[in-house]
Amino acid sequence: MTLYDDGLLAAQFAALAPEPLEGRWDDVLREAAAATAVSQGRRRYHVAFVAAVLVAAIGTAAYGTVRVLILDQGFIGLPPVGATPSTPESSDLVVEWFGFAEPLSAQQNRRDMVRAWVYADGRIIWDRRPHYLGGSRIPEGANELNSGYLEQRLAPEGVELVRAAAARLLAQSRALVEEIPAGEDPWWGSHDSRVALVVPDDYVPEWGVLAVPDGDRSARLLWGNYDAGFESMSAATPEQLSALRRVYALLTDPASALPSSAWSVQKVRAYVPSHYAVCIYTSPPKDAAELLSLLPGRAAELLRDKPRTPTADLATPGVGDCYEVETEGAREVTDALSGLVREEGWGTHWLRWRLDEAADGTPGNPTDISIEPYFPDGRIATSGPFG
Numbered sequence: 001m002t003l004y005d006d007g008l009l010a011a012q013f014a015a016l017a018p019e020p021l022e023g024r025w026d027d028v029l030r031e032a033a034a035a036t037a038v039s040q041g042r043r044r045y046h047v048a049f050v051a052a053v054l055v056a057a058i059g060t061a062a063y064g065t066v067r068v069l070i071l072d073q074g075f076i077g078l079p080p081v082g083a084t085p086s087t088p089e090s091s092d093l094v095v096e097w098f099g100f101a102e103p104l105s106a107q108q109n110r111r112d113m114v115r116a117w118v119y120a121d122g123r124i125i126w127d128r129r130p131h132y133l134g135g136s137r138i139p140e141g142a143n144e145l146n147s148g149y150l151e152q153r154l155a156p157e158g159v160e161l162v163r164a165a166a167a168r169l170l171a172q173s174r175a176l177v178e179e180i181p182a183g184e185d186p187w188w189g190s191h192d193s194r195v196a197l198v199v200p201d202d203y204v205p206e207w208g209v210l211a212v213p214d215g216d217r218s219a220r221l222l223w224g225n226y227d228a229g230f231e232s233m234s235a236a237t238p239e240q241l242s243a244l245r246r247v248y249a250l251l252t253d254p255a256s257a258l259p260s261s262a263w264s265v266q267k268v269r270a271y272v273p274s275h276y277a278v279c280i281y282t283s284p285p286k287d288a289a290e291l292l293s294l295l296p297g298r299a300a301e302l303l304r305d306k307p308r309t310p311t312a313d314l315a316t317p318g319v320g321d322c323y324e325v326e327t328e329g330a331r332e333v334t335d336a337l338s339g340l341v342r343e344e345g346w347g348t349h350w351l352r353w354r355l356d357e358a359a360d361g362t363p364g365n366p367t368d369i370s371i372e373p374y375f376p377d378g379r380i381a382t383s384g385p386f387g
Contacts, residue, residue: 071270073140074127074148076383077351077371078276078330085274085327086151091119091376092213094159095166097251098187099208099223103130111204116251118162119376122154122264124254125271127383140268145348149271149373149381152254158262162250166212169243170219173197173236178220183379186211186220197223197236197244205248273373276330277380278303279322282367291321294355294367299336302329322372322380330371337369350383 069082095118100111116126128138128147142148154162170177176195180186186209199206207224223236223244236244249257255266280291288308292300306323325333340353351371373381 071272072268074142074146074150074270076142076146076148076348078327078334079270079272083270083272085272086123086376088121089274089376090378091121091123093375093377093379094118094120094163094212095251096186096211096213096218097208097247099205099210099248099252101128101248101252102204111206114252117375117377118154118159118251120159121376122156122159123151123271123376124154124251125149125151125375126251140270143348146383149383150268151271152268153263153265154254154258155262155264158258158264161258161262162247162254163212165243165246165250166210169210169240169247170212170221172240172243173221176221178222180211180218180220182213182216182218184218185379185382186218195222197221197240198234199223199225199236199241199244201225203241205244205252208248210247271373273375274326275374276325276327277309277322277372277374278306278325278330278333279320279370279372279380280367281320281370285320288321295369296336296339299333302333302336324374334371340369343368 069080069084071079071083095116097114097116099114101114103110103112113129114126116124118124126147127149128141129145130137137144138147140147140150176197178195203225205223209220209222211218211220246257260266280294282291282294286294292304295303303323303325306325306329309322309324310320334351337353340355343352343354353369355367355369372383375381
């Protein structure tokens with residue numbers, strides 16, 4: 001059963017994308033601006049007030065009472081001490097994207113992997129990963145293999161443009177739209193590869209997934225070319241390819257695809273979370289006490305009373321538990337784990353350790369520990385390499 005057939009999101013599709021967006025961007029912007037004029041006026045007053053307070057706060061920084069550190073470059077692992085967390089701490093997810101993109105370097109012969117999350121408050125959080133060492137590094141990126149999580153901010157009309165483009169693509173592909181729980185990762189969660197939009201072999205993006213949350217469910221569209229194993233499906237129509245290409249442009253290169261008036265803060269900065277998850281993965285499954293007993297004593301003590309969520313409830317790869325800690329708590333746990341072996345080859349992607357001894361005492365079933373950021377919608381990010 002598809003979301004569209006079930007009635008979920010049907011009204012939203014009709015409201016957000018009643019006409020093709022091509023050729024009427026300025027009209028859409030004007031309509032969105034008129035609808036939000038009052039709220040923008042209030043926001044300008046609020047921003048002016050906050051700016052005044054910030055100026056006063058920075059003025060007292062010399063006395064050691066306030067620290068403001070905005071990061072203009074991505075990072076791997078934990079942020080520098082004193083980095084200012086992204087605000088607001090929580091927000092609703094509007095659109096999620098995971099797929100290939102054109103490489104930034106002409107010398108690169110494989111696509112980059114790009115993921116993007118658009119939130120109701122205007123933030124676009126994204127990361128970009130070349131497929132191999134020597135790929136093109138973006139100026140704001142953490143290293144040549146991983147940009148780290150970066151953010152930009154859209155104005156309200158910019159959010160609506162992205163939302164409308166995504167809704168139009170889903171509406172044009174309604175027979176292929178799947179229903180998944182809203183908290184499920186659209187890639188790592190279960191999916192039926194027989195239900196997919198099939199694109200030509202030379203089409204970009206040639207593979208990926210789009211998800212739009214709606215209440216406790218999400219609409220998900222998977223696409224790929226014939227090489228991805230979708231040869232039994234019907235080819236995408238020109239209208240579907242055009243709609244997909246529009247969403248692709250908006251979520252992999254929004255600075256070029258959106259007009260300046262759609263932006264609140266176009267400058268790229270690092271996404272700095274307020275909380276992290278310390279996740280323990282093992283097989284066969286263990287209860288909380290057994291899992292913590294595998295850690296160094298200080299690390300187990302730091303995590304014992306923290307909020308705990310089984311990874312099965314997060315649609316996260318692996319079996320185990322994730323413990324929620326604030327940034328400084330994550331630093332303490334990292335220090336406590338310093339005697340463990342870091343997982344080889346993953347240092348450029350995330351904080352991950354592998355215990356010398358398997359959880360069940362047998363070879364072939366290692367226990368891994370990772371520290372990952374929370375996103376504004378409460379999801380735990382998955383920072384490992386892809387492709």
